[in-house]
Amino acid sequence: MSSRSYADAVDHLNSLQSNAATLDAVRASGGRLSTTAIPEMLEYLNRIGYAADDLNALHVIHVTGTKGKGSTCAFTDSILRHVKPEWKVGLYTSPHLVAVRERIRINGAPISEVEFAKFFFEVWDRLDQNTERANPETPEKPMYFRFVTLVAYHAFLSLKVDATILEVGVGGMYDSTNIVPKPVVTGVSALGIDHVGVLGKTLDQIAWQKAGIYKPGVPALTVDQPEEGMKVLKERAAEREASEFIVVKSVPSxxxxxxxxxxxxxxxxxxxxxxxxxxxxxxxxGVAPPPEDTLPEPYVKALERARWPGRCQTVVDPAHEQTVWFLDGAHTLESLDCCIQWFVGPRTALRTEVASRPKRVLIFNCTAGRTGASFLKAMVSKVGEQLKAHGRAEDASQFFDRVVFCTNVTYASGSYKGDLTSKNVHEHELTALTVQHELEAAWKSILPTYPADRIDVLPSVEHAVNAVRQEEKPVDVLVAGSLHLVGGVIEVAGLASVAL
Incomplete structure (x- = not known):
């Protein structure tokens, strides 16, 4: 191989993506295909030269949940770095916004392109050199997320981190991150039923999956949960022999x-x-725990300075100062509820006179297979609730001056930025803008009086950004429904310097 640059690594990684047909098969199986994930992941780990017990040296905090797990990891990472500034703290999260190397961070910063390429090809080569598999049907190389997880393990072990915060990708029990035999502590953020609703799972089934990260002799934490979810988490903590089960208490300060x-x-x-x-x-x-009713200064500073791009993030466009981007990759009913509660706050809800307030534009997309109509209906309903809560009589159906439904394709040419390449949508659906037209139809059904000429169905993120550029200024733009969409907007609109 003549070239081994970061771009080459991204190209190789993209070749491991699951295509739309594969994802359809996983959905059709009801998740049963996931049960092979752990033994396969352990075999891949062995093939690159590590045993599972080696991962205990990473000193892991393992976090899962339906919503909030990424934010929890960001807060935790910030606290560790502020309390122990001499430590080297690793953070592994997914997905990324603009560059895949964002998933693997050291002391808050993504590893460099040079480092990512180095660790990537070391893993790639070891798998090429050790091809023997217990099950011949197991792919020679793992799919995208599993491979990046292997790269993260290899990078953190090579860099000798003092602490590692691992965010679960999907679920918990069968997630690729769940091969660390003995993390230091585990936690479950808020549970909900819609994130994997395509599999028809109930809250107690989801809780069972999430609690799969609980380990023998390790503290098992959770936030307050709905009764049926809490019951399962507690039972699973006992079943999996956690050292203690803790429902975290609020801190007054x-x-x-x-x-x-x-x-x-x-x-x-x-x-x-x-x-x-x-x-x-x-x-x-060896740090004595602070009192439960107050927080010392390093904790306070850490919480104040924590950053998690693309989640309820407000960004003033550096090249168009009268354009403000509201970025939130919310992609479940519950997270979209939080998104609208945040967006329709005093900044937007209290400025209702059309002549004096900024134009409001919604750019939206959602993953095929999810019920976009239910998402949009819930968002419109929440807008009404928020306007009422702020004492405004504004018509919720006309809150947005324009709505744009676009694909996650990055550029108007039909191409993707390398790191944002996606193969998980059927090509014919992209060409026909199937999902986007379904969203358009849903919006018209929900709001039959909404002017049709204020609804755009566009083939790329660049088309959507260009549409915003043509809007009368000032303009507030809410981008929601997909982290991939948010990443594409950051890339195309040139927001990286202020958003990441």
């Missing part, structure tokens, strides 16, 4: 802190992060 992440729901995520960090720092850093 936390309510007075201006968190670095926006949204009322972030207080619950911050509470879980504080508890995870307290236990970890006591066990791994």
């Amino acid at each position: 936390l309510s007075s802190i201006t968190l670095g992440l926006s949204g009322a729901h972030q207080h619950q995520n911050a509470t879980l992060a504080v508890s995870l960090a307290r236990i970890f720092l006591q066990r791994e850093g």
Whole structure:
């Protein structure tokens, strides 16, 4: 191989993506195909030269949940770095917004392109050199997420991190991150039923999956949950022999802190992060836990300075100062509810006179297979609730001056930025804009009086950004429904310098 650049690594990685047909098969199986994930992942790990027990050296905080798990990881990462600035802290999350290397961070910063390429090809080569498999039907190389997870393990072990925060990709029990035999502490953020609703799972089934990260002799934490979910989490913690089961308590002083992440729901995520960090720092850093009713200055600064791009994030366009982007990759009913509660706040809800307020544009897309109509209906309903809560008589059906439904294809040419390449949508659906037309029809059904000429169905993110550029200024733009969409907007609109 003549070239082994970061771009080459991304190209190789994209070749491991599951295509739309494969994802359809997983959905049709009801998730049964996931049960092979752990033994296969352990075999891949062995093939690149590690045993499962080696991963204990990463000193892991493992976090799952339906919503809030990424934010919890971001808060936890910030706390560890502020309390122990001399430590090297690794953070593994998914998905990325603009560059795949964002998934693997050291002390808050993505590893460099050079480092990512180095670790990537070391894993790639080891798999090429060790092709023997217990089951010949197991692919020679793992799919995209599993491969990146292997790269993260290899990078963190090679860099000798003092702490690692692992965010579960999907589920918990069968997730590729769930091969660490003995993490230091585990946590479950808020549960909900819609994230994997395509599999027809109930809340107790989802709780069973999430609690699969609980381990023998390891503290098992959770935020307050619905009764049926909490019952299963508690039972699973006992079944999996966790050292203790803890429902984290609110910290009174936390309510007075201006968190670095926006949204009322972030207080619950911050509470879980504080508890995870307290236990970890006591066990791994010899740091006496702070009082439960207050927080010391390093914790406060950490929570204030925490950043998690693309989640309830407000960005002033650096090249178009009268354009403000509201970026939130919310892609479940519950997270979209939080998104609208955040967006339709004092900044937007209290400025109702059309002549004096900014134009409001919604750019939206959602993954095929999810019920876009239910998402849009819930969003419109929440807009009405929020306007009423702020004492405004504005018509919720006319809150947005324009709505744009576009694909996640990055550029108007029909091509993707390498890191944003996606193969998980059927090509004929992309060409026909199937999902986008379904969203358009749903919007018209929900709001039959909404002017048709204010609804755009567009083939790329670049088309959507160009449509915003042509809007009368000032303009507030809400981008929601997909983290891939948010990443594409950051790339095309040139927001990386202020958003990432």
